[in-house]
Amino acid sequence: MTHVITQNCCGDATCVAVCPVNCIHPTPQERDFGSTEMLYVDPGACIDCGACADACPVDAILPKDRLTGAQREYAAVNAAYFEDRADAASRAAGGSGSEPADHGPNFHAWGRPVFERTLPSDFAPLRIAVVGTGPAGMYAAEDLLLHTGAEVTLVDRMPVAGGLVRYGVAPDHPGTKGVGDTFARLYAHPRVRMYLGLEVGGDVTAEELAAHHDAVVYAVGARADRRLGIPGEDLPGSISATTLVAWYNAHPETAPDAVDPSAERVVVVGNGNVALDVARILTADPEELAGTDIAAHALGALRASKVREVVLLGRRGPADAAYTRPELLALKHLPGVELVVDDHDPRIAEGIDAAGAGDKAAVLRGVSRRAVDWSLPPAPGRRIVLCFHSAPAEVLGDGRVRAVRATAAEGELEIPAGLVVRAVGYRGAPVPGLPFDEATGTVPHEGGRVTGRPGTYVVGWIKRGPSGGIGANRACAAETVGTLLADALDGALPAPEHGARAFRRLVRGRNRRLVDARGQAAIDRAEVARGLRAGRPREKLATVSELVAAARGRRRLLG
Ligand code: SF4
Ligand code: SF4
The missing domain is CATH 3.30.70.20 (Alpha-Beta Plaits)
Structure with missing residues (x-):
């Protein structure tokens, strides 16, 4: 076994x-x-x-x-x-590649322990600000807390912690959201102070933040979405996947009516994992979603939804699709949802049939293949259609989305749709006070140290671009924290001009609605209690006012 x-x-x-x-x-x-x-x-x-x-x-x-x-x-x-x-x-080794594998337990040879990221015990404790409480920021905070005596100031522009774990992971992936519980243990750590709802570049400047800390680590992610660059993409009814994901995750900056699921067919441009998330949520049985933490407004809209078919449009073939194999495997087993490959191009079947056992395309063997007649309305039942080798050329409509025109091997496809979701990737946005590389959408750095800014570091997507899942941030954070500690040992960190109390006074004077760790805990309890009343595991608060009120209800709002 x-x-x-x-x-x-x-x-x-x-x-x-x-x-x-x-x-x-x-x-x-x-x-x-x-x-x-x-x-x-x-x-x-x-x-x-x-x-x-x-x-x-x-x-x-x-x-x-x-x-x-x-x-x-x-x-x-x-x-x-x-x-x-x-x-x-x-x-x-010059063999045939078919010899039996040499299995067997490979017990660790225990050598001397190695402590790669640490500071001497007599080193004065550092005070580090981490901006962003998503996975990258929390892995960096965890690394600092575990390996040093540093005090960590956690800052987030939202009045609740979690970043992409709260606002990016699909609600039907509760296991993945479980990583948030690991991070939440750190909120009450005696060397952690939380300032939630504090915007760097708004409430405080990057210079002020730096002047109150030995170092600042920015983990602000990649908030913008990439554009298609085709006519019609801004028509009403054409939205970004960022908007749709924020909508079903109750992000306070996305209106409850930002998504209108009243059309029978939705076209999603892109076939990465976010596109698959969107397709799953739009075709899922709402009563199954009721058992998740999906936003109450999204659940209500999906209960009234007319969506029966979601078409995933991808430029490349099944061997090179952007999704990962585990997410595609899950799509094959969705209860009550048929998975279909649109067989409009002979390269599609060839690619699937010729795929090796471990190839991504092999997962599609056994999946229904047929040439879809787009002139007909979607057939009864719910389905997800994978449409490979199809590049979007134009979003058509007169005042509102009516269809998507796509180029294909033999001519063009026109796919009628009432909603178009652009899911072609994220992009980092400039961070006030930091250099920015427009070409890559990242902050220039060396090993995590921001170029030309001693004492300032980056981690996560704003450092390496929007690739890699949650776990990739752990190694990314280890690199950044390693660079930071090496700089500390080299005496390369600028000395802070002010202390922790001065910082607290400064931010309280600028923003009276900040939430601390106890406020965060109060929000958590309030959401679970709301969920219990609705027969759900949690019902997220969906506005800044509600979140702040929940935190204030426990009288733990700063200021
Ligand atoms: S820790 Fe290693 S040996 Fe133990 S169950 Fe997991 S994979 Fe197997
Ligand atoms: S790498 Fe291991 S511990 Fe981490 S999520 Fe995967 S299985 Fe779990």
């Missing part, structure tokens, strides 16, 4: 450190790390101790005999990774 890593894996490698036989790969020390869609357990070496399952923050690891439904496919997915590695190693 073996344990198996499944869909929720965010690749943070927490499990690697606890496995006594080193059978979870790729490890952060291996070249593949960060380039695979998830981590994998070697079934031939696993001794089934369960330590990894206890450590995983998103409950992604299960004993093989407890896999159900779509999870069952992951036993083969895990095993295939090691077969491919064995074949590649064999070929590199």
Whole structure:
């Protein structure tokens, strides 16, 4: 028997450190790390101790005999990774690539412990501000708290913590949201101060923040969305996936009526994981979604929704689609939703049929293939249609979206649709007071240190661009914190001009609606209580006023 890593894996490698036989790969020390869609357990070496399952923050690891439904496919997915590695190693050694793999427990050789990110015990505690409470910021804060005696000031422009875990992860992925519980443990840490609802570049300047801290780490993500650059993309009825995701996650800056699901067919431009999230939520049974923390306004709209068909338009073929295999596997097993491949181009079937067992396109074997007649309304039932080798050319409509014109191998397609969702990626936005590279949408840096700004650092998507999932931020944060601590040891951090009390006075004078850690806890309790009353696990507060009032209800609002 073996344990198996499944869909929720965010690749943070927490499990690697606890496995006594080193059978979870790729490890952060291996070249593949960060380039695979998830981590994998070697079934031939696993001794089934369960330590990894206890450590995983998103409950992604299960004993093989407890896999159900779509999870069952992951036993083969895990095993295939090691077969491919064995074949590649064999070929590199001059073999045929088909010799049996050399499985077996690989017990760690315990050497002297190495502490890569630490400061001498007599080093004066640093005071570090971390701007952004999403995964990148929280991994950086965790690293600082675990490895140093630093005091951490957590700042977020929203009056509630969580960043993309709260406002980016789809509500039907509660396991992935579980990583937020790991981060939430840090909110009440005695060396953490929280200032939620504080905008850097609004309430305080970057210079003021720096003047009150030894260093500032920006983890502000990539808030903007990339544009299609085609006519009609700004027509009413054409929205960004950023808007739709914020809508179903109750983001206070997105109106409850920002999405109108009254059309029978929706076209999503793009086929990355966010596009798949959008397709799943729009076709899901609303009563299933009622068991999640989806925004109450979105749940109400989806209960009245007329959407029956979501078409995912992708420029490339099935072998090169942007989604990851785990998310596509999940799409195949959606209850009551048919998955269809539009067979309008011979390259599509060829690509699927010729795919190797471990290839992304192979997941589509057995999925219904047919040439969709777009002149007809969607057939009864709910379905997701994958339309490969189709590039959007124009959003058509007179005052409102009517259809999407796309180029295809043989001529053009015109797909009637009442809603178009642009899901072609995120893009970083300039951070006031910091340099910005318009071409990449990132802040220029060396190992996380912002170019030309001693004491200022970046982590996450604003550092490396919008790629990689939640877990990728752990290694990214380790690099940035490593650079910061090296700078501290080198005496390269500018001395702060003011202390923690002065900072508190400054921000309280600028913004009377700040929320601290107790206010955050009060918001959490209020949302769970609302959920209980509605028979749901949680009902999120969807406006700044409601969030601040919930925090103030416990009389823990700063100011
Ligand atoms: S989420 Fe992290 S701990 Fe869980 S399986 Fe993936 S890499 Fe391991
Ligand atoms: S069950 Fe134990 S041996 Fe198997 S992968 Fe997990 S930690 Fe390693």
